[in-house]
Amino acid sequence: MSALLDIEGVQPEIPVTPVQGQRVFIETYGCQMNVSDTELMLGILQDAGYASAQRPEDADVVVLNTCAIREHAEERVRGRLGQLRALKYRRPDLIMGVSGCMAKHVSESLMKDAPYVDLVVGPDSYRKLPDLIAEARGDAALDVRLDRGEFYAGVDPIRKASSNAYITIMRGCDKFCTFCIVPYVRGRERSVPAREIVRQARAAADAGFREVTLLGQTVNSYRDGACDFADLLAMVACVDGIYRIRFTSPHPSDFSEKVIETMAREKKICRFIHLPVQSGSNRVLKAMQRSYTVDDYLGLVDDLRAAMPDLCLSTDIIAGFPGETQSDFEATLSLMAQVRYDSAFMFKYSARKGTVAFREMPDTVSEEEKGRRLEAVIAQQNCISEKINATYVGRTLEVLVQGDARKGEGLAAGKSDGFKTVVFPREGVADHALVQVEIARTTLRTLFGRRVPCAG
Numbered sequence: 001m002s003a004l005l006d007i008e009g010v011q012p013e014i015p016v017t018p019v020q021g022q023r024v025f026i027e028t029y030g031c032q033m034n035v036s037d038t039e040l041m042l043g044i045l046q047d048a049g050y051a052s053a054q055r056p057e058d059a060d061v062v063v064l065n066t067c068a069i070r071e072h073a074e075e076r077v078r079g080r081l082g083q084l085r086a087l088k089y090r091r092p093d094l095i096m097g098v099s100g101c102m103a104k105h106v107s108e109s110l111m112k113d114a115p116y117v118d119l120v121v122g123p124d125s126y127r128k129l130p131d132l133i134a135e136a137r138g139d140a141a142l143d144v145r146l147d148r149g150e151f152y153a154g155v156d157p158i159r160k161a162s163s164n165a166y167i168t169i170m171r172g173c174d175k176f177c178t179f180c181i182v183p184y185v186r187g188r189e190r191s192v193p194a195r196e197i198v199r200q201a202r203a204a205a206d207a208g209f210r211e212v213t214l215l216g217q218t219v220n221s222y223r224d225g226a227c228d229f230a231d232l233l234a235m236v237a238c239v240d241g242i243y244r245i246r247f248t249s250p251h252p253s254d255f256s257e258k259v260i261e262t263m264a265r266e267k268k269i270c271r272f273i274h275l276p277v278q279s280g281s282n283r284v285l286k287a288m289q290r291s292y293t294v295d296d297y298l299g300l301v302d303d304l305r306a307a308m309p310d311l312c313l314s315t316d317i318i319a320g321f322p323g324e325t326q327s328d329f330e331a332t333l334s335l336m337a338q339v340r341y342d343s344a345f346m347f348k349y350s351a352r353k354g355t356v357a358f359r360e361m362p363d364t365v366s367e368e369e370k371g372r373r374l375e376a377v378i379a380q381q382n383c384i385s386e387k388i389n390a391t392y393v394g395r396t397l398e399v400l401v402q403g404d405a406r407k408g409e410g411l412a413a414g415k416s417d418g419f420k421t422v423v424f425p426r427e428g429v430a431d432h433a434l435v436q437v438e439i440a441r442t443t444l445r446t447l448f449g450r451r452v453p454c455a456g
């Protein structure tokens, strides 16, 4: 799955129906899948009568929905738990919970190191949350069992007001890349039935969302027995009121010709693909068990660009995988220069207990060298991103308005079809509208422009 955004967010408000008079606050760490899981948990808890709190201070139940992908992600959560401990001591009846990937990965050490945690709940146990919270009022409650039959059918997520709705279409992963903890903490791959996904897309459109992002750890290996990923894309494209469809993250080995054809045909499917490559060295790719070679990957990029010449691409890169030599690393730099990604998420390798790499591949690259390699990939990528963005000056892009720009009075921000952040004077335009913006100036991460009348 992709690195995606590191989102630590405020949750959407649940209408107050305090059947039990209890309020819950969930803080989300990690990828979009976790954002989507938080929305599911809020749906389940609302059905059980919980209302939402906007701050941990106002909540009766605080849950950190965590990520375990790299050591750093877990350290952040441990730090946050340390901060929240004071709250628990002030109010011993507060239920402190940890959910998600880290809950599964380190459940025992978590309960030992942070005895003030009352509740530990893994990614397949969210339906049991109301019962587990009740149980945690007596003794600590833990449920981290994986359940290959669980895809939360019938649960209506509570989504934050936005132009985009995340829809989880498959859970788990069967790829077992040697560096990755995901298959161990999220379990085996399973797909949500297509009719349930279409139902959710319709509900999202009715609720005013204009874009859906289909989520899965290897989203393009989706299959529900009757439909494959291409069929599903075509079905979601038929939903009225949805203008844009995105998906993340596809695995390079699962990109069928049929998906490429469907993308090229369906204009609602955005011209942006996050296509994690991880390394540009065949030797390292093999050790990672990525199941493609550099040539396979470059061939796929050629096919995608031949079908969609305006396609934007991003990727994930790991620097300093065990055994990565200087020349392996240079091969990664050279692949990135060849593909010319619009953007990339780049990480230092982090050994994760439980993975094959942790067990069998000594961490040969020093922290300093990993740091140097990471800086080098980032510097090269920034240079490429900046140059690509500069080519947008003078072009007019369709932008889906997301909200106020982070900086600047009276400015709005939105996304282009190719997932570029575009900032422009709001001049009365509403959030979630589609507008045309002519680009005047660009930076590494942002395109700036002015609205122009619709071409049609």
Ligand code: 5AD
Pocket: 001, 002, 003, 004, 069, 070, 179, 180, 181, 276, 278, 316, 317, 318, 347, 348, 349, 350, 351, 352
């Ligand atoms: N160390 C560093 N990066 C990792 N990723 C996954 N596992 C690790 C790890 N152990 C990165 C990969 C993946 C993204 C979600 O996180 O690049 O695509």
Ligand code: SF4
Pocket: 001, 002, 173, 174, 175, 176, 177, 180, 181, 182, 183, 217, 218, 251
């Ligand atoms: Fe992605 Fe590989 Fe991890 Fe599966 S095992 S989530 S394909 S990196």
